[in-house]
Amino acid sequence: MADDLDALLTDSKRASRALGVAPAGQRHEAIRAIATAIERATDRILAANAEDLERGRESGLAEGMLDRLLLDERRIAGLAAAARALAELPDPIGEVLRERTLPNGLELTEVRVPFGVVGVIYEARPNVTVDLACIGLGSGNAVVLRGGSAAERTNAALVEAIQDAVEGEGLPREVVQTIDRFGRDGAGRLMRARGLIDLLVPRGSAALIDRVVTESTVPVIETGAGVVHAFVDRAADLPMALDIVLNAKTQRTSVCNALETLLVHRDIAETAVPTIAVALQQAGVTIHADGALPGVDAAAPLGDGGWATEHLSMDVAIGVVDDLDAAIEHVNAFGTHHTDTIITDDEDAAARFLAEVDSAVVMHNASTRFTDGGEFGFGAEVGISTQKAHARGPMGLPELTSTKWIVRGTGQVRA
Amino acid sequence: MADDLDALLTDSKRASRALGVAPAGQRHEAIRAIATAIERATDRILAANAEDLERGRESGLAEGMLDRLLLDERRIAGLAAAARALAELPDPIGEVLRERTLPNGLELTEVRVPFGVVGVIYEARPNVTVDLACIGLGSGNAVVLRGGSAAERTNAALVEAIQDAVEGEGLPREVVQTIDRFGRDGAGRLMRARGLIDLLVPRGSAALIDRVVTESTVPVIETGAGVVHAFVDRAADLPMALDIVLNAKTQRTSVCNALETLLVHRDIAETAVPTIAVALQQAGVTIHADGALPGVDAAAPLGDGGWATEHLSMDVAIGVVDDLDAAIEHVNAFGTHHTDTIITDDEDAAARFLAEVDSAVVMHNASTRFTDGGEFGFGAEVGISTQKAHARGPMGLPELTSTKWIVRGTGQVRA
Structure with a gap:
């Protein structure tokens, strides 16, 4: 043989x-x-x-x-x-x-x-x-x-x-x-x-x-592994954030560009977290956190991998971060450098997120589900590279x- | 530590x-x-x-x-x-x-x-x-x-x-x-x-x-390893071939773009091999072969690696090949996909060599010593990649x- x-x-x-x-x-x-x-x-x-x-x-x-x-x-x-x-x-x-x-x-x-x-x-x-x-x-x-x-x-x-x-x-x-x-x-x-x-x-x-x-x-x-983040900035349009987060998490869950972690700016957490969490729960998503979340009863604990868990299922981790710096640091520390999106109306914050998040695809006001050869107009896709060489x-x-x-x-x- | x-x-x-x-x-x-x-x-x-x-x-x-x-x-x-x-x-x-x-x-x-x-x-x-x-x-x-x-x-x-x-x-x-x-x-x-x-x-x-x-x-x-070939085609300009081979072999020997193997088309071997071999020997180069070469007395045997030997010294292997196909096959089989050159006035033969030799740099009527970031005008060089990815x-x-x-x-x- x-x-x-x-x-x-x-x-x-x-x-x-x-x-x-x-x-x-x-x-x-x-x-x-x-x-x-x-x-x-x-x-x-x-x-x-x-x-x-x-x-x-x-x-x-x-x-x-x-x-x-x-x-x-x-x-x-x-x-x-x-x-x-x-x-x-x-x-x-x-x-x-x-x-x-x-x-x-x-x-x-x-x-x-x-x-x-x-x-x-x-x-x-x-x-x-x-x-x-x-x-x-x-x-x-x-x-x-x-x-x-x-x-x-x-x-x-x-x-x-x-x-x-x-x-x-x-x-x-x-x-x-x-x-x-x-x-x-x-x-x-x-x-x-x-x-x-x-x-x-x-x-x-x-x-x-x-x-x-x-x-x-x-x-x-x-290729492939996607611990994908959305960061809802303090200057986010909340209805847009809700749309994007729901789409990124629930439109298809078993794929590498599906959302795994939602980060919310502390300044808007009291309103944004409950609004988005309730909508996610109504859609059948289980919420995970490493402590109490505003307006969320009984969040499940984080997965075995902590913040680095790739669920590929109707589960999402939600975290509140102090500011844009903390969000960028979190994404770079726990992500897989696949796709991460910021939802904000603040162009400066968006520019920093796009420049400083070290991922294959960085997005502003768009669903992470768009990271796909077909969606990008490539016609054919061999896979999604999460490394930097080649x-x-x-x-x-x-x-x-x-x-x-x-x-x-x-x-x-x-x- | x-x-x-x-x-x-x-x-x-x-x-x-x-x-x-x-x-x-x-x-x-x-x-x-x-x-x-x-x-x-x-x-x-x-x-x-x-x-x-x-x-x-x-x-x-x-x-x-x-x-x-x-x-x-x-x-x-x-x-x-x-x-x-x-x-x-x-x-x-x-x-x-x-x-x-x-x-x-x-x-x-x-x-x-x-x-x-x-x-x-x-x-x-x-x-x-x-x-x-x-x-x-x-x-x-x-x-x-x-x-x-x-x-x-x-x-x-x-x-x-x-x-x-x-x-x-x-x-x-x-x-x-x-x-x-x-x-x-x-x-x-x-x-x-x-x-x-x-x-x-x-x-x-x-x-x-x-x-x-x-x-x-x-x-x-x-990076680096260079079992570099020159193929002197039957339609080669012999003085040009001599210049290029001497330069590629002797201008500097310890570098990866120096010539290691000279292949000569059988149709011109009787004249080309002795002419080039004598010039190389006069320059102090030891000639290696896997048998008798026209007009060369007592060639040394091939190195331990056979045709795949990288001498990085005043040594060159010389082989006679039946035709262009045999030359291309030899280069692809024994080379390191670094740099290989054909010397010929036959544009069709050159086009085939350039297309079919699977190396980082393929040359027509030029010395292999030009494969270099400085020579290419890059200003700086990290090394010479011999792989195909990135x-x-x-x-x-x-x-x-x-x-x-x-x-x-x-x-x-x-x-």
Whole structure:
């Protein structure tokens, strides 16, 4: 099995070389062919999915996991439509980022190039398999997918259809490969495949991401974890604050851009906290605090992680802070540098919050739920980077590219 | 000691927040103040350097290391001049990279921001200490420097002068700190300081870089190792090839952009190999091969690493390849993705080489010695990245920055 995986990764690397010089038109045709292929293979894919679902139920997979694992005709049609839309996006490859001519006549051009082979580790979400195959083609990268044993049969059926489609467009089928069959060991070896994997993106639980960051010797983009804050400043428009907080907390709770902590300026806490808390409670949200809150009876204690808890559920922590400085300090200390918003009519306070909060996305008078590749108009999203190196925030096609300096001379040598 | 290092890194993080919002003018003044400070402290710095040199001689440090460790008045004046030049470079911070207004009225702006705290691990090169302090200020980053125990006293004297200068300009002195006194353990803990170190750059030996890449849980930029190739195509201008190969191999040998492997197209090998080989031998270069070479008597065997050997000395490996495809395959298989050049008058061959060789810098008819931040006009260089994530090739000030999305709304919530 060991040799199999090495051979597989070597095939990916070889395939990436061919893909890297394939014209955008061919890559876009391959994406469209994938859309058609998964539609045509719907029956086979759903049969495989039914097997995965049955195994999942037998092994006691949680309902939420089973729902994410589930494919049906409507979901497959949605994946195909998303693929076709992605094929319309501008091609990032070859874009000229910087150009200069040196005094000695050397012409320097910095252009966007694909990474080569991008590995992605995720869990039981077969829709991601199709997305990533298409994003890979859109950015000129071969992808090696580790989608989790719970979705192994579904992913295998999808990847087979994808590979056939890609091959039909004259590209090597190995530009998209799955390593689910290698189990947990496969993920670990992906993390150490220096020279074969150019970038590794973990998507999923904090535990998964921690493991990848700790074990990986290939460059990693850390994604996802979102201890997201809203700060209701003393100069906030209270109805606006209420709207934004309710939306950020309740519109969808299991996502990384959902609100986890509400901070309220002490000067308005007596009115703002009860107003917002009651509305949240009426919406079914449990309020957590580390002590008494104005007008809130019996707040629950903070989660196990204290102020750094990511609930991903109908729970929110509320804290009262002395001033803007304390709010900024709190966010930087306990947040995950994902998304944080200030609600205020004070432009100076907003400017300071936007400058001093050290997060991928900082907002003024907007819901944190907007941190999303689709909402940002990226068309496709690989994940949301919470690290500062390479890419920060939602990652679309350009974020899956590297660069290269091309130097053209006429025999120049260095003096 | 453990608590000391944690406290030191926490101080760096706090200082980075102040530096991150300091205006460019103040940061540039601080760089100029550093230039003046190290000039004024020359006596104290040279005294500390003399102690390091004596300890180095006693412990049997190699002559090359001792030379890199040595400071004198001329070198200090050079460092001050370089610092003053760096203070004239454009400020990358706040640069707007992308802007868009969404249909719902949200205004998105992507701006350059500092990383925060950048750690650098290097070996016995006190000049790098001054460079990095200034590059940090120029890019808005606090730096934590691990410059090696051999240079501990020199670095301490330099950092003291630097900190006084920075403080004199109203910035926290902790924006530049050294952890040499924590020894090897300090480097290891830097690698695992998630949340405190935003980026780690190892500079130095392949062994050091390997250790950092393997052990680090913070984002790393891999730098340096250069198994650099020149391919003399069948359509090469032979005198030009000779010039470039001689320059790339012999102009300076201990650097990562020096030539290590010369590949020659079989169609011209009978004339090109002897011509170039004789010139290299006359220049004092030892030729290595894995068999007989046309017109070369008694080539030495390849190094221990075979075709992947980085000699960093007056040694070169020469190979004959069947064609352009074989050359590209050889470079991608055995190179370190640093810099590779093709010498040819055939534009099609050049275009293929530039597109298909997977290196940070690819060249046509130019010496590989030009891969350098100074030569590229960057003004300052942190190192040369050989990885694809974040930065590739010479790293100047913009490469030491991250980005941030600023979202300005008027109460927008997600539907």
